[in-house]
Amino acid sequence: MRILIISQHFPPEKSGNASRIFDMSSHLRKLGVNVNVLAPYPSFPSGSFKRKWSISESGTLNGVDLVNLFAWQPNREDPGFVGRIAYYLTFPLHTIIWILFNFSKFDVIITSAPPIFTGFGGIPAKLLFKKKWVMDVRDLWINASISLGFLKKGSLFEKMSRAYEQICYSNADMICVTTEELGQDISRTYKSIDMKKIKVTPNGVDTDFFYPVDVPKKNQIIYAGNIGHAQDLEDVILAMKKVNEQFDLKLLIVGDGDIKGYLEKITIENGLTDYVEFPGLLPREEIPKMLSESLIGVAPLKKLKTLEYAVPTKVYEYMACRIPFVGCGEGEIRKLAERSSGGIIAENEPDSIADTILYLLKNPEKQAEMGKKGRAFVDKHYSRQQIAANLKSGLESIDVEKQIPIVSDGISYADSQ
Incomplete structure (x- = not known):
């Protein structure tokens, strides 16, 4: 063929x-x-x-x-x-x-x-x-x-x-x-x-390429992917203020895209530069390690009827690297979180996103359990x-x-x- x-x-x-x-x-x-x-x-x-x-x-x-x-x-x-x-x-x-x-x-x-x-x-x-x-x-x-x-x-x-x-x-x-x-x-x-x-x-996801790398965890959560209009990253950035009232934690937004400049401006205007970093585009070979040393991955789709079919590729990559994900949006991403037990869906607003992240940070055993279930799920199905x-x-x-x-x-x- x-x-x-x-x-x-x-x-x-x-x-x-x-x-x-x-x-x-x-x-x-x-x-x-x-x-x-x-x-x-x-x-x-x-x-x-x-x-x-x-x-x-x-x-x-x-x-x-x-x-x-x-x-x-x-x-x-x-x-x-x-x-x-x-x-x-x-x-x-x-x-x-x-x-x-x-x-x-x-x-x-x-x-x-x-x-x-x-x-x-x-x-x-x-x-x-x-x-x-x-x-x-x-x-x-x-x-x-x-x-x-x-x-x-x-x-x-x-x-x-x-x-x-x-x-x-x-x-x-x-x-x-x-x-x-x-x-x-x-x-x-x-x-x-x-x-x-x-x-x-x-x-x-390529489960041979994306796998849990044996590295120490850092006080960070991560978004790795296209920084585009369909992602509700602004609300995730704003959630970091509430998260850091209780935990010393950074959000890494890895990648590039149409709204990166806008999000950098939002970060500066809200005084969140100590909590949010934009490493830019990185070699694909570095991503599994960065995911593995993170506590949580975020996948914030905007809550639009026209996006209910979508499951971002990054969600599978998070699960393959055995980290839980916090998602936003409805439809298929919520179904995947429920079926895999590897993620939790928050509402599309900063307080809900922050509360969901805080819940996982306060329950490390839950983090580990969700990470294991997510990896097993993608191994079997994806x-x-x-x-x-x-x-x-x-x-x-x-x-x-x-x-x-x-x-x-x-x-x-x-x-x-």
Whole structure:
């Protein structure tokens, strides 16, 4: 089997989706699959990489064959609408050109979203060259963009995006989603979609890479991931004032993203610089140690209906490193906390977040118990090694004519994300 994966993000970018696509590619390759990845030159977070202007570059990254294609590269934090759209559109348009000249090199194409435009390459691959097409959907990008104020509901752009998504979902042979709720949202929005196409394939975690490192604990809690608009990090920062009335504790916000500058300003304005640190982007290899020496991980999703399908990748990483997590939000993240017994969900306001953190700090035995249960849970249900094996099996079972793809994530709905 020869697979082409199209992804907007890939290492050396350090986003959750970049590492997930890399892990998927690596594990599929170890299973004997010929994998090639198409990605733009690294540019996320915006402005953190030097711009490149060559049409394309080919190489390998830890054994994974990679082709970087030219795309517009925003060079400032939190770029405006025009810059974002140029970034999101130029890359998938370039993938179409690449596919027209290289269609004989693959049998299956996997397009990973968000952004939704990565599906551009799947349309000619399926309709012109009869390739099997798998849509890897991690996010309800249009809904999230509306709820976060980036897109106006009912606008021409939304209507065009919905029509485009309808075409993609109708033509794809398989639609992989991270959670059951995400699949249900897609089927409610696009009612003509064959439910047999939709299969839960969790984000998961590389349990060989993320594991409890034997290091002394520090008086710190940690957020490690994209510092973006969907995270309620402002309330976590403000909660640190109440937490430090009883404990001498630091919050590390590791990573980069659109609102990092805003959060640094909030920290300074509220006199919390002694309690909150922003180490910036760090090598992925350093993260398991930083998680292991932390007491608690935080995963604060904003409380929005359009985010109820989401489970941030960082939650699995916390559990894999045997630390409990304090989350915010509703839907799938709350279900995961309850099923795994590895996390607690607080309300989206500083006092509730602070009280939940304080509860765990005052009960170290509870911390240790939750950490052990979280690790056992991801070992059993969310190993990326097993997810890749299940994906390979599902890809081999796709019957394009009958459109009966079969892929299993190895767990029942009760155990899914």
